[in-house]
Amino acid sequence: MKKRIAILGSTGSIGTQALEVIEANPESFELEVLTANHNAKLLIAQALAYKPNAVVIANEALYDEVFDALDPHDIKVYAGANALNSIVEMETVDLVLTAMVGYAGLQPTIRAIQAGKTIALANKETLVVAGELISKLAREKGVNIYPVDSEHSAIFQCLAGEFHNPIEKIILTASGGPFRGKDKAFLETVTKAQALKHPNWSMGAKITIDSASLMNKGLEVIEAKWLFGLRQDQIEVVVHPQSIVHSLVQFEDGSMKAQMGLPDMKLPIQYAMGYPNRLKSDFPRFDFRNFSQLTFEQPDLETFRNLQLAYDALAKGGNAPCVLNAANEIAVAAFLNDEIGFLQMPDLIESCLAKVAYIAQPSLEDYVQTDAETRRLAEEFI
Structure with a gap:
């Protein structure tokens, strides 16, 4: 049917x-x-x-x-x-x-x-x-x-037939965005036009800015915890500029599985909608002959602080990730409106994380109030 x-x-x-x-x-x-x-x-x-x-x-x-x-x-x-x-x-x-x-x-x-x-x-x-x-x-x-996220879809696909086998860790891949390898001095003056030029993916403005700041990967780390029932120390991020390996799972025997393909969101969309069946498609196919090498490197958490802030919020738990998200939404909107600079986004988020009252076991109403309070403080910061 x-x-x-x-x-x-x-x-x-x-x-x-x-x-x-x-x-x-x-x-x-x-x-x-x-x-x-x-x-x-x-x-x-x-x-x-x-x-x-x-x-x-x-x-x-x-x-x-x-x-x-x-x-x-x-x-x-x-x-x-x-x-x-x-x-x-x-x-x-x-x-x-x-x-x-x-x-x-x-x-x-x-x-x-x-x-x-x-x-x-x-x-x-x-x-x-x-x-x-x-x-x-x-x-x-x-x-x-x-x-549906390509990285989490990759993990989900790697776990097919493996749900009874414990995960040692997962590795979420990040392209590094348009500013991979740049230092803080360079990022001080970047414009929204530069930040919106993602090298591999075509996405909306908000997620594209999140990718440039690595906040998108931070949000994915938190999402992965809940999707796959993992501890923070089981979730690793690696920069993979070619965006061919969409993410990997390492099992307790040390074996790793990766899901690979060209950057195309229609594949994870179709997989989620069609699950458990793989539907035939005419999506472009990956050809190893077109890629002389696939590279991997550690993310720069000092320059791209948003990823570290996300790890910190996950470690703290409670309503901290809610604060992180609300502050980031305001920060991205302000950057797109030329109200703050690229490096002021993590400053704003860190300020809100420090100021909003911590709730260890929030209810839905607590989340609603936390979101509203964070947005108010973020606007004051701006």
């Missing part, structure tokens, strides 16, 4: 590529729901092209525009955060792809898990902010969470 898909964040990089996967596999997938935050024009175009059952535009001011365009085509239109949270509970949805950016993905993901929906998780911030809460809820509801 076809899997009926809801895409949260369909106008972003992951969402648009997920639609391509659905279009290429009509015998496997059926589109039920599309959602977007502000991009009404693209949401309308997607809905007219793919004919979902319903769409949600989070920005309520854009409701009339979307409704007028889609109602004549018998596509239901809803607006606002409450609609976003409710739409994932539709009986006609089997799998929810959470491709929203940032903290905004937390509440809809919780509601989808509570409704018993399978989750294809591209919104890493959900597990960064509230990993313990999400993991516990998923266990209670018997819900599977399949990772």
Whole structure:
């Protein structure tokens, strides 16, 4: 039977590529729901092209525009955060792809898990902010969470058939971004235009800046803990500029497994949506003859402090990762708005980690309050 898909964040990089996967596999997938935050024009175009059952535009001011365009085509239109949270509970949805950016993905993901929906998780911030809460809820509801991030998908693929074998450690690979090998003197004056030129991947602005600062890898370290039930000392990061080895698992006998391929997010998207089946694709194939060498090096934690801050927040636990994420979201937005420099982002994050009250065992309400308090302090810093 076809899997009926809801895409949260369909106008972003992951969402648009997920639609391509659905279009290429009509015998496997059926589109039920599309959602977007502000991009009404693209949401309308997607809905007219793919004919979902319903769409949600989070920005309520854009409701009339979307409704007028889609109602004549018998596509239901809803607006606002409450609609976003409710739409994932539709009986006609089997799998929810959470491709929203940032903290905004937390509440809809919780509601989808509570409704018993399978989750294809591209919104890493959900597990960064509230990993313990999400993991516990998923266990209670018997819900599977399949990772979409290329690195976590690689780990997941390497573990296929190995779930009974204990992991010694995992190694998350990082491209190093556009500033690999640069020192602090160079980073003092980099511009957002430079930071947005990722060497290997085509992504949205926020995640591209996170990649340049290595915060993206820090968030992935925290996400990996909850996805795979690991200790911090079992999660290692290595810089791999070619982005061919997407990540590795080392088992207790010392053997290592790696998942490899060209940088293409459609592969992990399709793997998560199609699991446990590998669906045939026409994605470009890796050819060893085109790569004379694959290289690996240690990340520079002193220059790229965000990765170290993420490790520190993971070690502290409680609401510290929530603080890290909220402060980073404000820092990235400020950098993109030319309000702070590249090296001021870790300064802002470190300041918030020091100032926000620590809660060892936070509830959902604690996470909500921590997020709000951190954003207030971050704005003051700016």
